Amino acid sequence: MSENQVNLLQGTLDLLILKALGQGELHGLGISRRIEQITQGTFQVKPGSLFPALHRMEEAGWLSSFWGESENNRRAKYYRRTKAGERQLGVETDQWTKVALAMANALKAT
């Protein structure tokens, strides 16, 4: 499963990023690793998808960024969730739950 590239819809990726950040701050690679972690390896987000999403969400105001030092004293760009981002997380979570429920019901029926 870790080799498979599962196509992530834009909204899903946003949701994962917002969730992965939690209350803390992470740089790009860190976010990618964290998403891998919380989805138990199902989603490995390539930078070609990750960075456009991060920049888009920052422009939309859901993330804020700053330059800080990484573990190996490297200058890196860190992201954190904003209040608006938290609200968005709630909105997207609700939406996803609805969709998942509907799908589950649809697939259960014979």
Place this chain on the structure above:
Amino acid sequence: MSLGKRIRSGIRNLIRKKQLESQLDEEIRTYVDMLTEEKVAAGASSAEARRISLVNVGGVEQVKQAVREQRTGIRLEIFWQSFCYALRQLRKNPGFAITAILTLAIGIGATTAIFSLVYAVLLRPLPFPQSDRLVWLSQQDHSLPGVVMEPLSYPDYFDWRAQSHSFSGLASYDGGGVTVQRDGESQRLDAGMVSSNFFRVLGVAPILGRDFRWEEEKAGNRAVILSYAIWQNEFGAAKNIVGQSITLNDQSYIVAGVMPESFRYPFGRKGAELWLSLAGEGSGADSSISQRGNDHLDVIGRLKPDVTLDQAKAELDVIATGIARRYPDTNKWYTSVLAHTLLDHTVGDTRPALRVLFGSVALMLLLACANIAGLLMARGSQRSAEFALRSAVGAGRSALIRLLLVESVTLSLCGGVAGIIVAPVLLKVLIYLVPVTIPRIYQVSVNGMVLAFALIVSIVTGLLFGLLPAWQGSKVAPSQALREGSRTLRLGRWQQKLQSGLVIAQTMIGLVLLVGSGLLIRSFIQVLHVDPGFDTRNVYTARLRVPFDRYSHDQHFQFYEQLLAKIRVLPGVQSASADWPLPLSNSRASVSFAIAGRPLAPGDRPSETVSVVMPDAFETLRIPLLSGRTFTERDGLQGSPVAIVNQAFARKYFPGNNPIGQHIVPGLGDDSRFDHSSREIVGVVGDVKRSGLTAEVDPEYYLPYAQAVITDPYLTVRTNGDPSTIDGEIRAAVREIDKGVPVYQVQMLEDYVSQSEAQPRFEAVIISSFAGVALLLSAIGLYGLLSYSVTQRASEIGLRMAIGAQRMNVLSMILVRGLKLAGIGFVGGIVASVFLTSLLTHMLYHVQPLDPFTFSVVGAVLLSVSVLASFAPAWRASRLDPTRTLRDQ
């Protein structure tokens, strides 16, 4: 994201572009570095780790591009880059750029110019509130064929006003003049005599003072309302002007108010300078207020909110019929009413011509677009390598199309800018040439509406001619195109046919227009040689205003008698007289008459043009006397009633007989200014072209001024040298007799004639301009087509030359190809001309629509232009180096 946020983001991205780019670069590289570190930590060598990381990441540039592509404002940025690129391309190809931009400048400039004309004249609403409710009314004269508008008389107007319920107000207007004293000299001002509700009906109130009151229509009231211009210029914009008295026509008038600056009526170059109530018409011996047969009023009404034009007309028809029944002597034939909206009446006549003009110009623009599309496609095939490269590095088809469209719109915008510069020049020339009768034309300007139009037209034009080349150019097969030096992209069969067809069509149109142009030019030259029936050189004319309230009819005549005696002895004067109306001056009157011995009921009598003349009138204008005698001193106040007729009159009413000695009785029932004596015809004179150089000659009769003082005549003075030098002396002569008589409308007789020539001149110039443009376009089209074809067939031509064809053969091959296309267009055009020139018949004067001389000249012109256009590509073909072309296979 909301729009506001998006805009702010976009601006931020633009401003901090450099910073954003470097940060992005750093961010991605850091990612790669960190990934590499991970792998190294897991045991890989640093080189291997780096390689795998990069593969994993997919390439730093690609990631950065992915981020850029979703950035707000990226579209705009791409547009801007494409735009700059397009400009650079144009600069690299100046020949093509100049040709295309010039073509577009003419096309867009002409379209814009005509549009601003159309807007100012036809589309712009009249400057009155709810101007679509304003209606122009007149009676229809059913005694004449066709639709003939007859103005109203005062009694008719008052009846309409009293009996009609369709209007919230019905107003009358009569144009005239008043005399004021200025700097010791008398001058005449244009004035309007109006009903008291005139300004209320139009919907404009004075900015100072008050409007007219109802009671002021009664005789003896002397209120005047000033125009803004005259208040500024004559009265120094005095704030206390209201209530002051001014002297007009030697009488004291009280200024009641001043109209706003924007108000102008009538709509000519200058409106009236002041307005009097119609009480002004009621004074003196000729009160026209009570004469039902004296038709000279303009009537304007404002429809009530719930009444339509047709309903109002229907109601007025009934009223008019009632009046006709009650007063058959004067109104027998005026049984129905003509009603138009005021805008319609003012500009309606010009609508068909302006439509045709606009359509033609738009057609020219379309042809220009087609031409440029052809040129672009030719260029596109030469750029196929460039497109292939772009496609190879990732540009999708839509991206290529977008780029090419931006290029074509950039080109057309450049053309549009040039066109906006050209348009006012074209307008000036147009307005200078136009026969002066188009209303509202003086307010033409290149304003915001027109500029917006130009912009839209430019963009649409660019998209129009860019579409096909863009679609064509984006269709690349990279592998084939990138092969060294190859010239790919043949146009398909149908596209070649399309281009050929286009060239043929343009040639046809060019030919038809050239034929039309030739015919109209010949016609215009004919008009210039028309004999107007009198000698137009060296004649000074002017009008005077001898007030009827100070001079009786007899005294009027004596005034002119005295004046002419003074003028005749001035140095440089050959002869002098006075007559009304002046030929070619756009004024005429017709009065019905009876012929002695042929009794008819008053309503059925014939009516012909009448002129009144002082002695020597025919001699001064050099109208030939054909038999009998002209008027002399003995046809003065004491003389027996006489008349003179022209040849057309004699032929019509006394065919085969001698009219001299016969009697006619003019003016019965029409106008009490005529005494109803039976007049003996004492002479027959030559016909003159009274209403226009190309118009038919009408029968007319002349009466001696002494016996029929109807209005102030035109002074006519024939001089030895330049007639304009005599103005000062004439004015002095008038002043010597009476200081209160103004001299105005001074114009040389020749100017009246050239105004009459204005229409055919205008038509000739317009069609010739179109013909020139069409010819230019077809030449460019032919050139473009042949150029492209030479490029395409370069290898074939090289082959021919390699196996023995001479340069001359190649040259003639291409030339023949060009001439063949032009030839087809020529034949098609001739056929079309044969049919279409019949449309011009009413505009042609003494020229046959199928004039062989014109056709042959036109053919020769077209032939030479085609040869010229084909020559350059043919020359280029003959200069091809066979070794190079064959190698470039």
